[in-house]
Amino acid sequence: xxxxxxxxxxxxxxxxxxxxxxxxxxxxxxxxxxxxxxxxxxxxxxxxxxxxxxxxxxxxxxxxxxxxxxxxxxxxxxxxxxxxxxxxxxxxxxxxxxxxxxxxxxxxxxxxxxxxxxxxxxxxxxxxxxxxxxxxxxxxxxxxxxxxxxxxxxxxxxxxxxxxxxxxxxxxxxxxxxxxxxxxxxxxxxxx
Numbered sequence: 001x002x003x004x005x006x007x008x009x010x011x012x013x014x015x016x017x018x019x020x021x022x023x024x025x026x027x028x029x030x031x032x033x034x035x036x037x038x039x040x041x042x043x044x045x046x047x048x049x050x051x052x053x054x055x056x057x058x059x060x061x062x063x064x065x066x067x068x069x070x071x072x073x074x075x076x077x078x079x080x081x082x083x084x085x086x087x088x089x090x091x092x093x094x095x096x097x098x099x100x101x102x103x104x105x106x107x108x109x110x111x112x113x114x115x116x117x118x119x120x121x122x123x124x125x126x127x128x129x130x131x132x133x134x135x136x137x138x139x140x141x142x143x144x145x146x147x148x149x150x151x152x153x154x155x156x157x158x159x160x161x162x163x164x165x166x167x168x169x170x171x172x173x174x175x176x177x178x179x180x181x182x183x184x185x186x187x188x189x190x191x192x
Contacts, residue, residue, distance in 0.1 A: 008082030015137060017082070023137045024083035026129050030144070031074045031085060032092045033122050038067040040101045040118055044111045052108035052161070063154045070147045077143055102177050112161045113170065113184025114177035119155035126151060164191065 011020025045060040075085035086092070098121060103114045126148050133141035162170045162184055170187035174180035 011082045012080060012139075015081070019136050020081045021083075023133060023140050024078050024081050026132055027074055027078050027081075027083075027140065028086060028095065029097075030126060030129055030147075031071065031078065031087075032096050033125055034067055034071045034074060034147075035087070035092055036096065036098075037118065037122055038064055038071060040115075041067065043101060044103075044115060047103075047105045048108050048111050049105060050107035050109070056108040056112065056161075059157060063157075066150050066154070070150070073143055074147075077140060081140075103181050106181065107185065107188075109161065109170075109184045109188045110181035112158050113174070113180040113182075115158045116155065116162060116169070116171045116184075117174060117177045117180045119151065119158060123148065123151050123155060162187075 007017050007021035008024065009017065011017050015023075041060050041064045045057055045064070048056045075087060078085040086095070101114065101118065103111055126144055130141055130144040130148065133144060159169060164170070164187070170184040171180040172183075174183050
C-alpha cells in the first residue's frame with residue numbers, strides 16, 4: 001500500500017515542505033521496518049529452543065534495546081520534519097511490503113538462519129533510504145548511517161553462528177526465512 005502522508009505544513013529550516021515530505025515518506029518505511037524488527041527479535045527471544053538457547057536468548061535483548069532506540073530516533077526525526085510518525089500496528093501492517101516472520105518455536109540455528117534473511121532485508125532497505133536521503137537531507141542520512149552501523153554489527157553476530165571455518169554461510173543462496181532456517185539446520189546436522 002503506497003504511503004499517502006501529506007506534505008507537511010512546515011519542516012526544518014533549509015528544506016522545502018516538499019523535500020521534508022519526501023524524507024518523511026522515506027522514514028515511514030524505515031520506522032515500520034524497525035518496529036517489525038524489534039517485534040521479530042523478541043519473538044525469536046521467546047521461541048528459541050535447543051542447545052544454543054541461552055546464547056541466542058541473551059544475545060537478542062541488547063539488539064532489541066538498540067533497535068527500539070532507532071525506532072525512537074526515526075519517529076522523532078519524522079516529527080521534527082513536520083510529520084506524524086505512525087506507530088500503530090495497523091498502519092505498520094497496512095504499509096509494509098514484506099510478510100510476517102514465519103518461524104515459530106524452533107532451534108537456535110533455524111531462528112538465526114531466518115534472522116540472517118530478516119537483517120539482510122532491513123539493511124538493504126536502510127541502505128537504499130540512506131542513498132535517497134543523500135540528495136535531500138544529510139541529517140537524516142547521518143541518522144540512517146548510524147543505524148546501519150549497529151544493524152550490520154548485529155547481523156555479524158547472527159552470522160557468526162552460521163559461518164563455517166572456511167567462511168561460507170549456511171544460509172547462502174536462501175531466498176526466504178524458511179529456506180534459510182532449513183539450510184542452517186541441515187548444515188548444523190552435517191558438521192561436527
